[in-house]
Amino acid sequence: MDMLSNEQFLGIAQKDCDTYSWMQQRAWVEIDLGAVEHNVRQLKKLLAPQTQLMAVVKADAYGHGAVTIAKVALSSGASWLGVATVPEGIQLREAGITAPILLLGAAQTFEQIHAIANWQLQPTLCSPRQALVFSDTLEAINYNSSLPVHIKLDTGMSRLGTNWQESGEFVKLVTRLPRLRIASIYSHLATADSPDPTIMNLQHERFEAAIAQIKASGITIPSLHFANSAGTLVSKKLHYDMVRVGLAIYGHYPAEHLHNVNLKPVLQVKARVTQVKTIEAGTGVSYGYKYIASRDMRIAVVGIGYADGIPRNLSNKMQVIIRGQRIPQIGAITMDQIMLDISSIPDIQENEIVTILGKDQNEQITADDWANELNTISWEILCSFKHRLPRVAVET
Numbered sequence: 071m072d073m074l075s076n077e078q079f080l081g082i083a084q085k086d087c088d089t090y091s092w093m094q095q096r097a098w099v100e101i102d103l104g105a106v107e108h109n110v111r112q113l114k115k116l117l118a119p120q121t122q123l124m125a126v127v128k129a130d131a132y133g134h135g136a137v138t139i140a141k142v143a144l145s146s147g148a149s150w151l152g153v154a155t156v157p158e159g160i161q162l163r164e165a166g167i168t169a170p171i172l173l174l175g176a177a178q179t180f181e182q183i184h185a186i187a188n189w190q191l192q193p194t195l196c197s198p199r200q201a202l203v204f205s206d207t208l209e210a211i212n213y214n215s216s217l218p219v220h221i222k223l224d225t226g227m228s229r230l231g232t233n234w235q236e237s238g239e240f241v242k243l244v245t246r247l248p249r250l251r252i253a254s255i256y257s258h259l260a261t262a263d264s265p266d267p268t269i270m271n272l273q274h275e276r277f278e279a280a281i282a283q284i285k286a287s288g289i290t291i292p293s294l295h296f297a298n299s300a301g302t303l304v305s306k307k308l309h310y311d312m313v314r315v316g317l318a319i320y321g322h323y324p325a326e327h328l329h330n331v332n333l334k335p336v337l338q339v340k341a342r343v344t345q346v347k348t349i350e351a352g353t354g355v356s357y358g359y360k361y362i363a364s365r366d367m368r369i370a371v372v373g374i375g376y377a378d379g380i381p382r383n384l385s386n387k388m389q390v391i392i393r394g395q396r397i398p399q400i401g402a403i404t405m406d407q408i409m410l411d412i413s414s415i416p417d418i419q420e421n422e423i424v425t426i427l428g429k430d431q432n433e434q435i436t437a438d439d440w441a442n443e444l445n446t447i448s449w450e451i452l453c454s455f456k457h458r459l460p461r462v463a464v465e466t
């Protein structure tokens with residue numbers, strides 16, 4: 071396993087991390103660049119040769135480090151990037167990335183539109199009003215070319231986009247605005263990860279109907295896209311000209327029944343044992359004494375806590391891995407540290423590495439394990455790791 075320095079790891083431009091090598095850190099996030107490449111290649115194999123893969127790298131690439139992930143995804147077969155906000159797009163451009171970047175969120179202020187034009191980001195247009203604001207603003211800043219824009223239709227997610235029934239009028243309006251050029255039309259699935267395809271099929275029918283209507287009015291549509299990770303894994307029929315994949319690039323499956331491609335988790339969270347000690351039977355552990363030692367026991371303190379992104383609701387419920395063995399966490403999770411019951415390996419040493427999330431020998435703890443315990447989804451778990459944890463690139 072080669073370690074890259076934090077300078078080489080461009081994911082997070084965090085000055086205070088650069089001054090220390092990752093080895094001096096009490097806790098860190100490891101990003102397996104080989105796994106990113108593997109996942110992108112596996113996903114590409116599912117697609118027809120002409121279908122493009124957009125790597126969705128919003129929210130700092132789901133906590134993995136946007137610039138690094140974007141570069142590896144692009145060199146592995148992705149040809150587009152998706153971000154949620156204008157600053158996320160600018161961060162990629164400032165890092166020298168020239169691939170097309172779709173802004174999935176709905177920008178509309180003067181400053182946002184100015185930055186979009188300036189940094190060559192490609193906006194999503196969700197309503198006639200937003201299209202007119204873009205057109206007027208581009209005129210006001212003397213933008214003398216036509217900005218590629220992406221039309222968003224709401225086919226049942228009830229989030230961004232014009233309702234599919236009104237898509238014909240909306241598209242016609244945009245084609246009449248000289249500073250805007252339609253680059254694609256797209257929609258987003260609400261339930262593609264459900265084993266019940268009913269709503270997904272309904273959305274698909276609505277998307278098809280809207281497209282047919284637009285085509286019937288003589289408008290040519292350069293590109294269509296519809297599928298997120300789940301849609302990509304469910305059916306080729308949803309792929310159209312491009313798929314927009316987030317979660318699967320990071321090596322996680324959107325649902326139990328969608329394990330039809332081999333994915334490798336990209337992120338692991340590790341920390342070090344900072345102290346080991348023995349406590350007497352009856353002694354409480356951590357704030358509120360939510361754990362009381364039932365016998366004299368060996369415990370370890372580990373330098374990672376909820377301020378790093380371990381959900382406090384996992385207190386007394388999570389396990390970690392040391393020397394390939396599962397070890398229970400005990401007591402309340404604190405801001406910067408957690409305690410472990412190391413009775414099963416009493417000779418654990420200070421400074422030993424603890425796998426908080428990830429794989430060590432034959433044991434593995436996944437984002438799905440945490441998500442199931444907390445009644446949430448792996449997407450949220452991945453996004454929760456804070457910038458206090460340096461992201462360290464590893465190649466496997």
Ligand SMILES: *Cc1c(COP(=O)(O)O)cnc(C)c1O
Binds near residue numbers: 300316
């Ligand atoms: C976040 C997002 C995606 C990616 O979703 P995953 O489920 O992570 O693959 C695709 N399209 C849009 C519009 C999104 O907002």
